Amino acid sequence: MKVFKTYDKVKFAVKGGGHSTNPGFSSTTGIQISMANFNELEYNSKTQNLRIGAGCLFDEVYKEIAQYKRNIVGGATAAGVGVAGWLLGGGYSLLTNQYGLGIDNLVEVSVVLCNGKSVKASAECNSDLFFAIRGGGNNFGIVTSFTVKTYPLGPIYRNMLTFPIDKATQVKEAIINYIDKCKDKKAAIVAAYRHFYIRGGQEDKITVDLFYDGPLPADNPFEELLELSDEKWINHELHDTADKKLAENFAFMDQLFSHIHDPSRVTAAPLDCPVYGTRFSLQTYAKNPSQAGVGEENVRARWGTVMVSHFTRKLLNEIEDQSKFAASKLKDNQGKSAVIDIWPFLPCMFDTSTATAWPHEKGQPNGPLLVCFQWEGESNDQYWIALMMQILRSIQRVAEAEGCTNDKLPKYCNTSLADTPVKDIYKKNLPKLMTIRAKYDPDDIMGRTGGFRIPLAL
Template sequence: MASLSKLCTALAVASVFSSTLALEVCTQIQKAMTSASTVSFPGARVGNYTADVFHWVASSSQSAACSVEPGTAADVSTIIQLLGKAKAPFAVKGGGHSGNPGFSSTTGVQISMRRFSSVTYNNKSGTADIGPGLTWDQVYTALEPHGVVVAGGRVGGIGMAGFTLGGGYNWLTNQVGLTIDTVTAYELVKPNGKIVTVTAASDPDLFFALKGGGNNFGIITKFTLKTFARGNVWGGAIGYPPSALAALQAAVLQFNNNVTDPKAQIIPGYTHVSGEFEPSIVLFYDGPSQPAKIYDAFLAIPNLFQDVSPRSMGALVASVPTDQPAGTRGYFHGVTLTGYSSKLLAAIANETSFWGARLPGVSVGYHIEPFLETIYAHNTMPTAFPWFRTPRTMPLNLQYTWNSSTPDAIVYKAMKQSAEYLTKIAVKDGTGVANAPIYPNYALFGTPLGSIYGNNIPRLRTIKAQVDPHNVMGLAGGWKL
């Protein structure tokens, strides 16, 4: 008991010290900022504190000592130098859609990039400069008057910065690869405060590391992405009754095995919520109208609702929102697959029902993401993620949401167990391989770093040591090298 008492006392002292340190740095930042930036404090009548610390689920938010909204890269440079000097904990938030607690939130200094919200289309180079404070809905809307799109998020509310730094499976992946495969430059504020533009030519090692390596190397203030000329696309969501499951699974398997048109993609979803099994699908075609035959099987299944039509990329993405009721908690996790079979699809459906029944009050969801074999062939340059490109791998997304009546630890354990079970099924069934890279944007906190970056870890750590020798970015959450 004496040892426990001493431990509790030590933790309390450490917490007070950390809080005091963060407040001191908040004051230093406030004094050093230009008029382009602001610092906000909890409880104050002025400022943007509430919006700055807000995340899409309550479990990813924390009460920071203060929030900072930098408005220029120069102010970001000042901030990161002050944080590094004080060794104060901090976090950087783009869109706030991380499912992992502490990855873009902190009890220290919360940096919100929301003022970096410009989108500039460069007609001559065919690229767009995009601020890290935006969601993909906003990016698509800004580019629409120019008749172009970028290879970004597939559903509403996803932040562009974290999505891109983690890899980025997108509606054009069959045609152009991951979002990181389309990035041509990063404006980066290094941990020492130096502002640089990183390209394949200027710094090939750092360029490699930023393509999937997360927030280990500094703070991005601008992404430059390739653009693609597009008008309307076709697609949307369909919801089915539970009785449609067998027909939906047959259609998914047929699509996965036979459809080779790179413009066609689907995201089937199985959800168990409030005692009901709810199958659904999001259809996408990179063209202004419904293609012949490809989606006939899905459209022929009796449905509960259907919202499928020609529309802009931005409108299609916004039509599938990820908003959650206030107070909802949530985690993501991922399983890596090399294909789909009837056995695997049945196992995924069974997991949905099993955990949905076992965890009352929890919305249990599994989202299937089939892609063509050639998705990694569009880029011949190595990237931090995935750490191997042959064979092609695909992510299966697990998403559980719940309210505070269910302990977080119970949900965490269930998701880990389900992912491990499905991985074993896939490997045994020939639709998965052992030690495949887990998509960092889905991986649940606690996932071993080797399961994400594999053989790339030694190179990434070497680059990290060169760029951030004092481990300033280690003061922030995320997948730490």
């Protein structure tokens, strides 16, 4: 930081897991500060808190913490996602209905400030900085470690169902029924319309990731979805004896996700991974190992988001229509994949919320409806970004008409397009954050990195 102060024209970027798709957010034409060597993981059995180095990826964090039969409020898929970016933006988790966002579970951070000093921030010490860091992204310095709460980890249930697109109507109905009926905080689903165009072939499917924080209860919230699945080998009783470690579950789910992104990697998947029979579907995929995948190419990507408080039938219809529309554009525009997620939360999702930079309050549910496109070739950037904006506008209109969104819902910086105004992210907290920025970064050093920049108060 001191060097940057001296060389005041040098641009830089801070990289955690490097998963931001917005150019310049953790990538740069200047100097990139990779946090990879800040990889410590320290579990304190007295406080039951975990200190996580800012270079850690969720993959390694889940593995470490599972040894202690503890869990953290962390990312829904590990797959190389950095803890740092995820936490600095907010952090939606499969445990959010129970324990809020990642930032609600942060106890302390260590930060290198823009004057080069290393400080700690918590509710007791530098509390203004602690408020600002929780959702404030890379505006206030470089975080070197995060201390987070942990929760008991027992047997959990996780599965991912894959449906052919011609079952879309039944799957949608089952998702609607799940949303209407399931009020169980321990249950979570993340469904997605996934369309791929890989080496001359189009693949269209719907995936539904199922998670239950415990053995499946007798009143199984996923019953209808499981019944719909052709994969009849799924054994509903397995949970009675299962005691699977979280890390194994996540590692395995990531193999499945990496198949979805990159079928060529499936050959390396461990087929003996003990997760509820999903390995059989992996074997099915593995029959076609020569298929090349997205990961081999020079793929470009963006995420965009419509923030929603809940999902309705009409909104799901719109998501399906828009995903089909995006899919129809893949072939002629070097598109690789078009994905739209449905991640429903319960109205109680923010009941345990704390005061943080990113506004999220009890009684105001707000989750990202995520759209993700991947394509090849810089010359196609404009096309795909324009298409994404068009699709987001269309979904937004329906969500507004359905009462699922409104202007008051803060945008989620971790999955928003780069041109999203900071006032739409921080809402009423923006003036306070501007004052805190002026205190901790008066020379606007962090202004030389990419990211959603909070202006300095005058």
